[in-house]
Amino acid sequence: xxxxxxxxxxxxxxxxxxxxSDAAIEPDHWPANIPAVAQFLEVAGAExxxxxxxxxxxxxxxxxxxxxxxxxxxxAYGLPAEGGSSNGGGQTRRTxxxxxxxxxxxxxxxxxxxxxxxxxxxxxxxxxxxxDLGGAAPSLHTMSHGExxxxxxxxxxxxxxxxxxLACLDEPEAALSFSSTLRWVASLDRMRSRxxxxxxxxxxxxxxxxPGATILELGEWGIRESAWEDLEIVRxxxxxxxxxxxxxxxxxx
Numbered sequence: 001x002x003x004x005x006x007x008x009x010x011x012x013x014x015x016x017x018x019x020x021s022d023a024a025i026e027p028d029h030w031p032a033n034i035p036a037v038a039q040f041l042e043v044a045g046a047e048x049x050x051x052x053x054x055x056x057x058x059x060x061x062x063x064x065x066x067x068x069x070x071x072x073x074x075x076a077y078g079l080p081a082e083g084g085s086s087n088g089g090g091q092t093r094r095t096x097x098x099x100x101x102x103x104x105x106x107x108x109x110x111x112x113x114x115x116x117x118x119x120x121x122x123x124x125x126x127x128x129x130x131x132d133l134g135g136a137a138p139s140l141h142t143m144s145h146g147e148x149x150x151x152x153x154x155x156x157x158x159x160x161x162x163x164x165x166l167a168c169l170d171e172p173e174a175a176l177s178f179s180s181t182l183r184w185v186a187s188l189d190r191m192r193s194r195x196x197x198x199x200x201x202x203x204x205x206x207x208x209x210x211p212g213a214t215i216l217e218l219g220e221w222g223i224r225e226s227a228w229e230d231l232e233i234v235r236x237x238x239x240x241x242x243x244x245x246x247x248x249x250x251x252x253x
Contacts, residue, residue: 013111013165013197014077016048023102031072031097036065039222044103052214055188055198059208059226059233060218066201067119067170068097069218073199074117074168075100083119085156112165112195116156118149120174149175150183158187163194173204181206188213205234 019025019041031037043049058066075081081100107113149172157167173181181204188198188210202208208215209228217226228234240247 008109010108011111011195012051012053012108014051015106015108016050017044018048018104019045019102020104025102031068031099034065034068035220035222036218037068040069054192055210055213057208057213057215058201058218059215059231064218066218068099070168070170070199070201072097072099072103076103076105077115077166079115079117083117085116112163115166117168118172119170120172146175146177146180150180153187158191163196167196167198169200171201173202173207185210203233205237
């Protein structure tokens with residue numbers, strides 16, 4: 001196999017992101033003025049932003065750009081901006097950033113093409129869209145928030161015969177108990193073993209503890225790869241659980 005043929009055998013569903021040459025990016029305007037997004041755009045416009053095989057976690061404070069990046073990547077892949085699969089999903093009104101329109105994703109020809117975007121705050125529309133299709137599957141509207149996410153995990157994301165090429169997950173832990181979060185860790189590992197490429201924005205030190213995952217920490221510095229034990233979310237959760245009074249006395253009168 002020659003070096004030039006490597007891309008034919010690359011197992012990654014998404015190899016890298018590049019910018020369209022006519023992308024109308026205004027650096028001083030949202031979302032390009034978010035440091036992490038600005039760095040992503042700079043690299044994508046030069047050599048292209050490389051996506052790792054397996055599971056990649058995006059962690060960082062509120063407003064650091066995690067969901068903006070997940071949303072843009074999902075849209076560039078052809079997934080519904082409000083959540084859903086390659087087959088479709090619900091839609092209310094356009095509120096997304098133009099990031100997805102700026103990106104061109106390079107895909108591997110032999111990887112699975114199916115994808116799914118789980119967006120924690122707007123899955124109601126996908127549930128309604130799915131109900132309108134009919135079928136034997138129970139309505140996700142009749143389940144609790146966490147139960148519906150676990151049902152999606154079993155029926156779609158972690159189903160052994162329904163392998164997604166790309167799974168974009170935006171803070172799935174928002175719906176999950178501690179035990180359900182552990183269940184998702186095991187499922188992410190199985191998905192990875194089947195070849196699913198996962199990009200997950202999270203605030204969860206439990207979810208991001210998946211061994212072997214790539215962890216990108218977003219902040220005022222932009223994007224940097226980090227080890228789990230060095231993450232601020234790990235340090236803060238550990239400190240609070242060891243001594244909640246140290247934190248609460250500064251908050252409660």
